Amino acid sequence: MPSPLVFTNPAMPEYWASAFDVVPFPIYVVDMQTLELINVNRAMRKRTGEIDGRKCYEAIYGKDKPCAFCAIGNMQNGEMGQTVIFEHFNDTDDRWYQLQETRIAWFDGRPAKYSIAVDVTQLKGAQNALAEAHADLAIKNRELERLTVTDSLTGIGNRRHLTAVLDHELASARRSHLPLSVLLIDVDRFKQVNDTFGHQTGDSVLAQVAGIIVRNIRATDAAGRWGGEEFIVACPGTSAQAGAAVAEKLRAAIAAHAFPTVGSITCSIGVAEWAEGETAGLLLARADAALYVAKGAGRNRTSVAGGPLSG
Ligand SMILES: Nc1nc2c(ncn2[C@@H]2O[C@H](COP(=O)(O)OP(=O)(O)OP(=O)(O)O)[C@@H](O)[C@H]2O)c(=O)[nH]1
Known part of the structure; x- marks a missing residue:
């Protein structure tokens, strides 16, 4: 057959x-x-x-x-x-x-x-269009993710990003027993900048300050805008003393910068080193207290927080 x-x-x-x-x-x-x-x-x-x-x-x-x-x-x-x-x-x-x-x-x-x-x-055309749509969606999702953690005015991390970074860095410090310092940076008399030169110029100053901060920190540090004219830098593996040195470097760089229209501006910085067992909220409260001291002492200076707050 x-x-x-x-x-x-x-x-x-x-x-x-x-x-x-x-x-x-x-x-x-x-x-x-x-x-x-x-x-x-x-x-x-x-x-x-x-x-x-x-x-x-x-x-x-x-x-x-x-x-x-x-x-x-x-x-x-x-x-x-x-x-x-x-x-x-x-x-x-x-x-x-x-x-x-x-x-x-x-x-x-x-x-x-x-x-x-x-x-x-x-x-094939339909398959390719589908693959393209998938790729496009992946890129858009990525961009969306980026936007949700980015401050639109300055382009650096926003408060949500900083909150996540601080949680992450605190967990790392807990595990590694290495020091961790945070810097709370506040532009001095910023209301005057707005009142004198207008809100738009104020916005531009904030964007420039963000740029100066980012350019003057290590790649392992994280910077973001906490809100208004306040910025935070988290420095892993950094003691309060070393954190104060970083703060002074940033303060000097901001004070030395010639801001178009405005001229020079200054900032005050509070530094706090994380203490074992402390929450991010308490750590920031200590940095804020140190900032308050710096403002009270005449601004354009760095103040380092004392030990952890009780309670
Ligand atoms: N242009 C601009 N201004 C803002 C923004 N967010 C907050 N501000 C302004 O920042 C100013 C902060 O003023 P204050 O909290 O009184 O502090 P300050 O004038 O910097 O004074 P000190 O901190 O005591 O030195 C306010 O006028 C806010 O309206 C922003 O995104 N853009």
């Missing part, structure tokens, strides 16, 4: 033609030795015209030598009925095809392969 893939009935070529002409997808049969097209169905002829007898690579792909992706090489020693399925972009008509190619024996015994080519260009 011959394999159903070995066509032996001499009437078969006609049968083949009538059966495959009703299939709406292009189907063609190639002689595996000569690479000549033995049979081409109606859907294929509609696309290519009469190409029977021509080399497949030349008639279908407009090439002057066999295609690099041709499956015939791998089929030469394969089993009858061996099938490969792959997708291919045909640049002669700029369309994607899914090709299903099967090894057969033609009616006269010649080894051949027949190919069914399904145009999947639209499907």
Whole structure:
């Protein structure tokens, strides 16, 4: 009993033609030795015209030598009925095809392969659009995430970001037993800046102060705008003494900066080192108390908090 893939009935070529002409997808049969097209169905002829007898690579792909992706090489020693399925972009008509190619024996015994080519260009387009939409969404989500932790005026971390950073740094300090200091920075007499030069100039001063802070701290430090004209810097691995040095550096940099329209401004800074068992709220309360001392002592200075507040 011959394999159903070995066509032996001499009437078969006609049968083949009538059966495959009703299939709406292009189907063609190639002689595996000569690479000549033995049979081409109606859907294929509609696309290519009469190409029977021509080399497949030349008639279908407009090439002057066999295609690099041709499956015939791998089929030469394969089993009858061996099938490969792959997708291919045909640049002669700029369309994607899914090709299903099967090894057969033609009616006269010649080894051949027949190919069914399904145009999947639209499907590919939809897949690509979906992939693009996913990528776009991922980028937008990322941007949204960034915006929720960014202060829109200064571009540095906002209060939400700082709260998360402080929680994280406190947990790290608890584990590592390394010191952690926070700096609470407040622009001096900022109301005057607004009142004298207008709110817009005030905004610009805040953005510049943020820039000075960010440029003068370590990559491992975290800075953000706590609100209004107040900024916080968290310095992991930093004692109160070292924190005071960072504060003085920032204070001097801000005092030395020439702010357009406004001239010079100053700031006061409260520094507190985290004490074992202390919450972020209590740590900030101590930094705030130190800031209050700095303001009371005449502003444009740094004050370091004493030990933890009781209660
Ligand atoms: N331009 C601008 N001003 C702001 C912003 N947020 C808060 N302010 C202003 O900052 C000023 C803070 O004033 P105060 O709290 O009295 O403090 P100060 O004038 O800096 O005085 P001291 O802190 O005592 O030196 C207020 O006038 C607020 O309106 C902002 O986003 N932009």
